[in-house]
Amino acid sequence: MEIDLEISDEEYVIQRAKESFKNNPAAAKAWMITAKIMYPNNFGVQFEAYQIEKNAGHIKEAAKCFSDLTIKFQQQPELWKEIEKLTVALRAESDNNDEEKQFLCEMFRHLSSDVQHKLLLFTADHCEDTMEHCRLLLLLLQRFPTAISSNGPRLVDTLISAEKHSVDGHFPVNPYRKLLVCDLLPLLASEKVKVDLSSKLLQKLLHKAIEFYFCYLGLNTSAIQDTETKIEDPWTSLFGVIEFIGGQLNWEPYLINFSTNWSKETYWQKIVMFCQSKTKNYPLEDKQLLFCLSIFFVHCLFEYNSSLTPESSPGQVPTTFIMVEAFSDSTLPNLTETKSKKRKSDVDMPHISAPCVTVEKPQFKNIQNNFLVCMNCWDLLNSSENLRREFIKLNAHLKLDPLLSGFVIDYALYKGLYDESLMFLHKITDSSLLLQRYIRETAILYGKKNYSYCLEPITLALPLLPSNEGILSSNLIVGGNQKHLHYLPLTRIAVLQYLVKILVRCIKENMQQQSYTDLAIGHIFTLTQLDWPQDEDFIPPLLEKIKQNRTFQYHLFQSYIINVDILEELTYLWTSQGGQIQLDILPHLGQRRIGTRGADKGVKEEIKQAIRRQISRSNEKLDDLLISFILNERAQILQTLNKLTFSM
């Protein structure tokens, strides 16, 4: 064994330990023990001992060395580097790829909790970067819940002021806020000991949390700066914050319990119960109702909005639904009434006259439930001046308008507040929402009996029809007299069907007010073809009218009337059995004076041919036919919607 006599005693002992490590670990350890005990105050020796244990992967031994080092040699820069590595490793504990990091984490677990605690606190206090400081303190609190009561409030203050001074602090979703809301608050909540925070600060924290989560939930997507901030279940997290802060503020336990068997319906009952339990002297500064109700409302609103576009099966385009005013028919059996008759006690309740809300399929029932809960919340929020004012304040701060915009229209529609709805609708400029705007404007104008104004939004809507084909709806008409609201799927066919149905009713009702014209009758024939025979009841009175007039002139006949049933009826009227009504349906024959029977022979033949041609077209696509009808014959249609039509 060659020994360099020039090296120092310390170096010699360490060198011996290193030498034997590969071939004789036990001997190496014996040397290590000797070295460490010989030079207890020599940082070089002690640190080397640590390095040797670390490199050999001896967790317990390394931990022991590290403990001694942190107690004795806190001022050594080399140790600081190691401590830094350790804290970095602790924060990336899930990183399985880095062996050194894993070792350090494992080693940390073998340190006494006293040393762990000191280590983290010391590191945090020595950290010049605020974010780093906060992260380290958080790490400390996560590992030592006993430190929460002493260091928790301090970290809250630090985070709040750090956010204020940081560059992106004015965005609700920023790293400090995330640390505060997503990491620190749940940690404070997990601690059973009451954390010493003023109620003013608690409300501020709640506010910050709400703002953060609402913003995160994409209500204000432009504000999300850090796209990597992924939060698993924001609503659960937010409810957790309310449970914690509400608990600290001594709010009603049932109002802040979102955990066990929570449902929107039962929670609404709790809110009602809370309101009933409070007298008028209920202190205005108590914010629990405002906060709980507002958050609940936004939650329901959020669910309502997302239920309007249900998840589609893979590969299919998701369909959005919008609330529209649909139709009712008093001659049909009233399904909702028969239901309510079962509950006799409810008969006197005013809700019998409440609008009937329908959906396309039973699986979309949650849309209407969501809407009703939202509406209840909205009514309650607007029931007191104080609540309304506070919510407006909150809304101004949280910028909830994008979330609210759809709902307020639906709400106005439901309540029959047409002018209000129109006002909201006119504000919509977003091109993706224009179709919805035109559909609903059409419906409202029809509801207001402004028939002549209906055509414009219809013609604006038609070029915007979605590419999603869809099918004809059979739920647009319910029996009874009540107002009928329907969630219309935004598909090409369903929207077209709905618009056509409105148009046909506009023409029909306008005609009944003014007088019958052949043009209006022809238009109605054309329009009812789309979802034939849904509106076939409209036809017999019109045929009767034609019979009375003994003539029917409709020059658009060849272009648009291809329904076999209608053609049959008209042909029958034209025959001798039907009354030999004169059909003026071929424009080029219009000039000819209809003379004696013999002279009509050629004309008759032409009409026969024309009707045959129309029957042969009966399989043509009606949607395209009707779209071109509305778009191309606007002037002709408008004639039948004006009030000042001249009767022929």
Next chain:
Amino acid sequence: MSSTEVNLKQGLRKLEYPICAKEALYKIFDLICSRITSIKNMDLALDLMAEFVFYEVDRRGHKRAQQLSSLQELQLIKILYEYFNSISSESGRNTVFLSLFSGTTLSLRLGILTKFISTAIGIPSSKILSSASAWMQQLGNASPNSCKFAEGIIQDYFYFYVSSTEKITVLPQISPQFTANFMTAVAENYFNTTNKRDVCFPPKVLLETITLWISESTSLCVAAQQKQAMLPPGAIAMEATTPIAGLLKWCILSPIFKQENTFYNNLHLALLNSIMEIPKAVPPKAIYAQHLTVSINPILAYVNDLKNRQEKKLDQILHEDSLQLALDRFAQAIQVISSVNAMYGHVDDLFHQLKLLPFNKLMSIVLNNYKNKVVIL
């Protein structure tokens, strides 16, 4: 002889062996464990032991020509086992145990004792082992009788039953005190150079087992010092000698006796770890300085022997790996022991003697450090 004594003996004489042994043991307990004991009672108890328990003398006190048969020995061991396990107080057990196996009759009874304790290890019985531990300690755990006893146990467990070491492996869990005292005695039996004709080395299984014991528990070596046995009233408790010095001797001397293997390597490390964990005591009591000097002479003798053979140059001899390994281990042990302040006795004398050893870098550092420390002090 009082009439009660006569009646007692005559009553027992009517019983056959081994029933009389069993009865005698209960009488002995009454005689020596009652609150008021007297020399007379003690003498009577000793008589009963000789005549009825161990069957050594006849009614007249003459040595029996016929000793116990193997079967009777076995019966006696069974009786002893049941008897000691049935005594609830530790001091009672120890009192009877010490009286049964001490004094002039001990050498006669050592064979039975060894078999008895072997049985207690095998079954096992922590009560009996703790009495045996107290016995070793009171006798001196490195005394010739303790060593002889240990030798017997080793014969049983490390020669006869080599294939099954489970019982002996868990011995520290059953009675750490006994294990510690046992190790002290065992350490004495091997690498013993005072008896120059035949230096014995521990069998591999024994070495392996002891290494395992100490590696698994750093407090095992000082176990007997940490828990004092309950002794008969008036008895002076003897301080247990830890096995540390004796076992260190194994590790230090193994290279120069060409016995070196990984177990000595590991045993040495385990011992250093144990020394590090010795609880602070004022004054220190774990290691006696003179016990550490034992290794010095064999090392010097080894060097002299090599010199005398004249096969190697002096320089070669002094740098020989075995010698340096022995000295490295020695120096490591000395450093650790003195650093944790676990040594008592003539420490200066030890360091003085260490200077006589051939040169070793670590040893010179250790000696220098000691010198500086002493100067500073």
